[in-house]
Amino acid sequence: MSRRAYYFNSITNFILEDEESVLGQLLINDEFETTDLQKMAWRSEIQILKEQLVDFSQGDIIFEYTIPRMGHRVDVICIIEGIIFLLEFKVGDKEYKKSTTDQVMDYALDLKYFHDKSRARHLVPINVSTKALEKQNEYYCMPDNIHNTLLCNEDNIGSTIRESISTINDTPLPALEWINSRYVPTPTIIEAAQALYRKHGVEDISRNDAGAKNLTITTAAISDIIDQCKKNNEKAICFVTGVPGAGKTLAGLNIANKRHHFNEDEHAVFLSGNGPLVDVLQNALAIDCAEREGVTKKRALRETKAFIQIIHKFRDEALTTDMVPVEKVAIFDEAQRAWNKESLADFMKRKKGIPDFNQSEPEFLIGIMDRHRDWAVIVCLVGGGQEIYNGEAGIQDWFETLADDYPDWKVYLSDKITDTEYVGKSDISTLLHGREYHCISDLHLGVSLRSFRSEKLALFVKLLLDEKAEEAKSVNNELKHSYPIFLTRDLETAKKWVKDKARGTERYGLLASSEGKRLRAEGIWVPSDINHVGWFLNGKDNVDSSYYLEVAASEFKVQGLEVDYAILAWDADFRYTTEGFDYFKFRGTKWNHVNQERRQRYLKNAYRVLLTRARQGLIIYVPEGSDEDPSRNKDYYDRTFQYLKSTGMKEI
Numbered sequence: 001m002s003r004r005a006y007y008f009n010s011i012t013n014f015i016l017e018d019e020e021s022v023l024g025q026l027l028i029n030d031e032f033e034t035t036d037l038q039k040m041a042w043r044s045e046i047q048i049l050k051e052q053l054v055d056f057s058q059g060d061i062i063f064e065y066t067i068p069r070m071g072h073r074v075d076v077i078c079i080i081e082g083i084i085f086l087l088e089f090k091v092g093d094k095e096y097k098k099s100t101t102d103q104v105m106d107y108a109l110d111l112k113y114f115h116d117k118s119r120a121r122h123l124v125p126i127n128v129s130t131k132a133l134e135k136q137n138e139y140y141c142m143p144d145n146i147h148n149t150l151l152c153n154e155d156n157i158g159s160t161i162r163e164s165i166s167t168i169n170d171t172p173l174p175a176l177e178w179i180n181s182r183y184v185p186t187p188t189i190i191e192a193a194q195a196l197y198r199k200h201g202v203e204d205i206s207r208n209d210a211g212a213k214n215l216t217i218t219t220a221a222i223s224d225i226i227d228q229c230k231k232n233n234e235k236a237i238c239f240v241t242g243v244p245g246a247g248k249t250l251a252g253l254n255i256a257n258k259r260h261h262f263n264e265d266e267h268a269v270f271l272s273g274n275g276p277l278v279d280v281l282q283n284a285l286a287i288d289c290a291e292r293e294g295v296t297k298k299r300a301l302r303e304t305k306a307f308i309q310i311i312h313k314f315r316d317e318a319l320t321t322d323m324v325p326v327e328k329v330a331i332f333d334e335a336q337r338a339w340n341k342e343s344l345a346d347f348m349k350r351k352k353g354i355p356d357f358n359q360s361e362p363e364f365l366i367g368i369m370d371r372h373r374d375w376a377v378i379v380c381l382v383g384g385g386q387e388i389y390n391g392e393a394g395i396q397d398w399f400e401t402l403a404d405d406y407p408d409w410k411v412y413l414s415d416k417i418t419d420t421e422y423v424g425k426s427d428i429s430t431l432l433h434g435r436e437y438h439c440i441s442d443l444h445l446g447v448s449l450r451s452f453r454s455e456k457l458a459l460f461v462k463l464l465l466d467e468k469a470e471e472a473k474s475v476n477n478e479l480k481h482s483y484p485i486f487l488t489r490d491l492e493t494a495k496k497w498v499k500d501k502a503r504g505t506e507r508y509g510l511l512a513s514s515e516g517k518r519l520r521a522e523g524i525w526v527p528s529d530i531n532h533v534g535w536f537l538n539g540k541d542n543v544d545s546s547y548y549l550e551v552a553a554s555e556f557k558v559q560g561l562e563v564d565y566a567i568l569a570w571d572a573d574f575r576y577t578t579e580g581f582d583y584f585k586f587r588g589t590k591w592n593h594v595n596q597e598r599r600q601r602y603l604k605n606a607y608r609v610l611l612t613r614a615r616q617g618l619i620i621y622v623p624e625g626s627d628e629d630p631s632r633n634k635d636y637y638d639r640t641f642q643y644l645k646s647t648g649m650k651e652i
Contacts, residue, residue, distance in 0.1 A: 005179055006030065006064035011053050011078070014061050022046050026063055044091045045076060048130065052157040056080060060175030067110050067183075074107050075128075078161065079178060082170035084111070084118060085161055086125045093129035099539075100127045101149045105504035108146050110185075117181035121145065122168050126161075130154040139167050146503070186449065188562050188615070189277070190284045190536070192250050196257045197285050197307075198292070214447040215247055219254050221442035222379055225412055226259065226329060229375040230266060234410060237366070237378040237402065239335070239395070241414040242445030245454070248381040249560075251445060252331040253308075255379060259329050260307050268329035271311040273337055276532040277560040278310045283533045315361070318368045319352065328376055330369055335380035336395045338362050362398040366406060382417070396431060403433035411435070414443035454615070457483055460647075461611045465604055467580045469646040476648035484617040487641065487649045491522060491569075494621045495549050497652065498565040501617055506564040509535065509546030511610045514554035515603065516571030517586035518631050522623050524569050526552045536561060555606040558613050566614035570622045572636035574607050576643040590631060619652075620644060 006029035007022060014022065026042050027034055042063075049061070059080035064073040076087040088104035090097070104125040111118040124147045135151040137160060142148070147168075152160045187195065201216075222238055229236050242248045252270050259268035272278050285308070286301035293300070311332065318325065332338070338361035339347070348357035359367070369376045382395055395417070402411055411432070418428050428437070448455065456479045463472035476485065484501075488494050498508035512519055512526045519526060530551050534544030546553070546563060572591060573584050583594035583603050594600055611618070622641040625634035645651060 004066050005062045008062050008179060011056050011059045011061050015050055015054055019046050041091045045089050048154045055158060062179065067107060079173055079175045080161065081165055082173040083122045083124060083165060083168050086123065087128050090129045092131055094131045096127055096129050096132050096151045102504045105149050109504055112144060112146055114185040115181055115183050117178045121173065122147065122170050124164050125149045126152055128152045128157060139164060189249060189560060190281065193253050193281050193285060194288045196253055214445050215251055217442050218251050218445055221440055222255050226377050229377050233374045235376045235408060236410040236412060238412040238443060239380045239382055239414055239417050240443045241382050241416045243448055245448040246445035247449045248445060249333055252333055252379065252381050256307055256331050266328050267326055268331065269327045270308045270331045271314055272333040273311045274560050275310055276557045278308055279533050280536045280561060281308050284537055287537065315364065324371045325368055328372065331379040333381050335382050335398065338397065340397055360397045363401040366401055370406060399431035403431060403435060411437040412443065413437055413439050415439045415441045416444045457612060461608055464647050465608060469643065473648035485649050486619040487644055487651045488619060488621055489624050491621050493652060494567040494619045497619050498567055501565050507546055508565040509563045510549045510552045510567045510569065511558060511613060512552035512554060512569040513571060513573055513606050513610065514556055515573035515585055516569060519569050519571050521632055524552050526554055530557060532557045555609040559609050562613055562615050564616045566618050568610050568618060568620045570620055570640060574603050575636050576640040
C-alpha cells in the first residue's frame with residue numbers, strides 16, 4: 001500500500017471484500033492510535049459505500065488519502081471514468097455545514113494546484129452529511145475543471161455521482177498512477193511549519209525534487225556539525241546562505257524541529273526578529289497540535305513557544321541571569337539583521353535602564369551560547385542582497401566578534417558567503433583576522449522553491465517600483481494567465497473581486513502602508529497594532545479575521561506571511577508624479593515630503609512587501625480623492641492610477 005493512502009482497491013473488489021477486512025487495513029495503516037469514534041466512522045463509511053457504489057462496475061476507491069501540505073487526509077476518493085470524486089464524510093450530521101463544504105473544496109484546490117495527475121482532470125468535491133435531508137444539487141464546472149461542491153446524505157451518493165458523470169466527459173485514469181503521482185506543493189510558511197511539526201519530511205512540502213534534495217543536504221550538513229559538537233564537546237557556528245526563495249527559513253525550522261529534544265540534551269530553538277511571524281507560527285502550530293492530539297491550546301502553545309521564539313525575548317531573558325540557557329542549538333533567522341553595538345546600547349539604555357551596555361547583538365548572542373561548558377551550536381541563516389536598515393549590523397559584526405573572541409569556537413561557512421551581496425568588498429580572512437574557518441558548499445541553498453508565478457511577480461514588482469513601466473507590462477503579459485492583477489477606483493468592487501475569486505478557505509485580506517493615513521476617509525483603518533494572529537488564523541466566522549476586510553494589515557504585520565488574494569489600498573504616501581515616484585509622510589493635517597534617502601527606501605520597500613503578499617491574485621484600490629480635501633487631492637491619486645495602469649493592469 002502506498003504511504004499516501006490507507007486503503008486502495010477497485011470498486012468491484014471493494015464491494016466483494018469483507019467489511020472487517022477493509023476496516024482492518026485502515027486500522028493497520030493508521031499511524032496514530034485509532035479512537036473508537038474514528039473506527040465507528042470508518043465502519044459507517046464502508047457500509048454506506050458498499051451499498052451506494054454497488055452499480056458501478058468500473059472505477060477505483062481510495063480511503064484516507066494524505067495531503068501533506070494541509071496535514072489532512074481526504075476521507076474517500078473515487079476515480080470513475082477518469083473523474084476524481086472527493087468525498088468528505090460527516091457521519092451523523094443532520095445539516096450540511098459550510099465548514100465541511102469549504103474543507104472538501106480545499107482538498108480539490110490543493111490537488112488541482114499541486115498534484116501532477118490532477119491538474120488536467122475534473123475534480124468533484126462532495127459533502128456527505130449522512131443524516132441530512134436530501135438537497136437538490138446544481139451541477140456546474142469552473143474554468144479550471146473544479147466543480148461546485150455537491151451535497152449528499154447516506155442514501156443518494158450513487159445517484160449524485162451518476163448525475164455528475166452524465167455532465168462530464170473525461171479520459172480513463174489508472175488509479176495507481178494517480179495515487180503515486182508527484183505532489184509538488186508551494187506551502188505557505190505556516191503550512192510548512194505545521195507539516196514539519198507533524199514530522200513530515202521536506203520532500204513532502206517542496207515544489208521540486210531539486211529543492212527538496214537541496215534542503216535535505218543542507219539539513220544533513222548542519223546535523224553532522226551538531227553531532228560532531230555533541231560527541232566531542234565542541235562549539236561551532238555555521239553560516240547558511242541561499243538564493244532568494246531557496247527556503248533558508250524552512251531549513252532553520254527543519255533543524256529546530258528535528259533537534260528540540262530536551263531528554264537528549266540537544267534542545268534547539270528557532271529565533272526570529274519578526275514578531276508577527278513568530279506569534280502567528282507559534283499559534284498556528286499550537287492550534288494544529290491541540291486539534292490533532294486532543295490537548296488544550298494553552299498547553300500546546302507552551303511547547304511551540306519553546307520551539308520558535310522572538311529573538312528579543314531570548315536576548316532579554318539572558319540579561320537577567322548568568323545561567324546557562326537550556327537551548328544547545330540556536331538558529332538565528334535573518335542573521336544579517338542583528339543590531340549593531342550603537343543601536344543595541346541605545347535600546348538597552350532607553351528601554352532596559354542599562355546605561356553602559358557595550359556589545360553588538362551578535363557579540364551578546366554568541367556570549368549567551370558560550371555559557372555552555374560542554375557543547376553548543378549556532379546556525380546563522382543569512383539573506384543576501386537586502387538593503388540593511390539603520391541599526392542593523394550586517395554579517396560583518398558576526399565575523400568581527402569571532403575575530404576578536406571565542407577562539408575555541410569552530411567556524412563553518414557556506415562557500416558563497418564571500419560573494420559581495422553578503423560581505424560587500426570585504427575579505428573573509430581579513431574580517432576574521434586570519435582565524436581558521438571551514439568552507440562547506442552544502443551550507444548554501446542554491447535552488448529556489450518559489451513557483452513560476454511568484455518568481456515572475458517579484459520581477460514585475462521590481463520593474464514597477466523602478467519605474468520601468470514597459471518592461472513591467474511585458475512581464476505582466478506573461479504573468480496574467482496564472483496570476484491576475486487588477487486595478488479599481490471602487491473599494492466595494494475590490495471586496496467583491498477577492499470574495500468571488502477565493503474558494504474553500506482560501507484567505508483574502510486588506511493591505512495598506514503603515515503611512516497610509518488618509519485611507520481613513522475611505523473607511524479603511526490601518527492601526528499600528530492589530531490582532532495579527534487572529535487576522536491570519538481565524539476563520540470566516542470571526543470578526544478579527546482578514547476575511548472581514550475591516551482592518552488593513554500593514555507591511556510590519558504581513559512581512560514573511562501571505563494571503564491567497566489581497567486588496568492593496570494605495571495612498572498618497574507613495575505617489576507617482578511627473579518626476580516618478582515621490583515619498584510623503586502625513587503629519588498633523590498635511591503631507592510632508594520625505595527627503596532622507598534611507599526613509600524613502602523604507603517606504604518603497606513597504607510597497608514591495610505589500611505587492612508580494614498575495615499568492616494567487618491581487619487587486620489594487622486607488623481612491624478617487626477629493627478636490628475639497630487638500631490632503632486627498634485627486635491629482636495625487638490619478639497620476640498613480642494611470643502609472644499602474646500603464647504596467648498592464650486591467651481596470652475593473
